[in-house]
Amino acid sequence: MKIKHIYLVLIVVIFFGCKESIKNSGTTQETELKKTETDTIINKTTAQPNVTVLEKQFEIAGLNRNRQIRIYLPPNYNVTNKKYPVLYMHDAQNLFDKFTSYAGEWEVDESLNQLAKTSGIELIVVGIDNGAEKRMNELSPWKNEQFGEAEGKAYMEFIVKQIKPYIDTQYRTLEDKNNTAIIGSSMGGLISHYAIYQYPEVFGKAGIFSPSYWYAEDVFTFTKDNPLPKEARLFLLVGKKEGHGMVENTQKMFNKILSSNHPKENINMIMDPKGEHNEALWKKHFATAIKWLFID
Numbered sequence: 001m002k003i004k005h006i007y008l009v010l011i012v013v014i015f016f017g018c019k020e021s022i023k024n025s026g027t028t029q030e031t032e033l034k035k036t037e038t039d040t041i042i043n044k045t046t047a048q049p050n051v052t053v054l055e056k057q058f059e060i061a062g063l064n065r066n067r068q069i070r071i072y073l074p075p076n077y078n079v080t081n082k083k084y085p086v087l088y089m090h091d092a093q094n095l096f097d098k099f100t101s102y103a104g105e106w107e108v109d110e111s112l113n114q115l116a117k118t119s120g121i122e123l124i125v126v127g128i129d130n131g132a133e134k135r136m137n138e139l140s141p142w143k144n145e146q147f148g149e150a151e152g153k154a155y156m157e158f159i160v161k162q163i164k165p166y167i168d169t170q171y172r173t174l175e176d177k178n179n180t181a182i183i184g185s186s187m188g189g190l191i192s193h194y195a196i197y198q199y200p201e202v203f204g205k206a207g208i209f210s211p212s213y214w215y216a217e218d219v220f221t222f223t224k225d226n227p228l229p230k231e232a233r234l235f236l237l238v239g240k241k242e243g244h245g246m247v248e249n250t251q252k253m254f255n256k257i258l259s260s261n262h263p264k265e266n267i268n269m270i271m272d273p274k275g276e277h278n279e280a281l282w283k284k285h286f287a288t289a290i291k292w293l294f295i296d
Helices: 002-043 108-118 132-138 152-170 187-198 218-225 246-259 279-294
Strands: 051-053 058-060 065-067 069-072 086-089 124-128 180-185 205-209 233-239 267-272
Touching: 058 152, 069 108, 086 152, 108 124, 108 279, 124 152, 132 152, 132 187, 152 187, 180 187, 180 279, 187 205, 187 218, 205 279, 218 246, 233 246, 233 279, 246 267, 267 279
Parallel strands: 086 124, 086 180, 180 205, 205 233, 233 267
Antiparallel strands: 051 069, 058 065, 069 124
């Protein structure tokens, strides 16, 4: 009886030991699976291999905040000694990677890789991340009663006096204004308009997509009082399904620029009949804008 009792105890111990082992094994596997899924999500990106995020962060002088910079280099950059035009863009989180974007990406990298093959257009793109809750303020040089203080002048000084010199020393760039462009959408369109008018010696080309001219009436007076050099090129884009008076204000600005005797051949405006205020519209017309701005 004692021997049978001992065997019974051993069987119970072994059974529950195995059960606990299986339970722990399942927990371990589940943990590892979750870790793998998390790592996959963290490491996911739609950015092409020729896009990098700079480790160095840059402080915006006067605003006491740092900013991340993302760089696109032409596909053949590392196998040539060529110098390249440079395009500066805002809202960099939305340019190259859908996993960092707010509502879809522009696919700037894919578009430019394709243009390099089909049209021979090769650019360096410098994307400046937006300031999230500070975005509206940073991308306007004019105060808005609803949204508060204007920080756009400091933001553009940051690009012109800090970022551009850094890029020109670290990369093979064509530094002159005819090879330096700026493009943005919405509030980024507003600040891009300001940029080429405020710094015509720096930027010779601007893509002004869905510009938020509604944000500040001052932009119209500013444009009238600061005529552009005749060779400056402007590409305006607006969708007819956009709100905030986008269509009316963009047409108003187009007419104002023409009335300043800016050459008609150096300003192009597209009104997309189905265009809405989103990345899909800006992605759709990005390559067209690049070809018009950079091909003589």
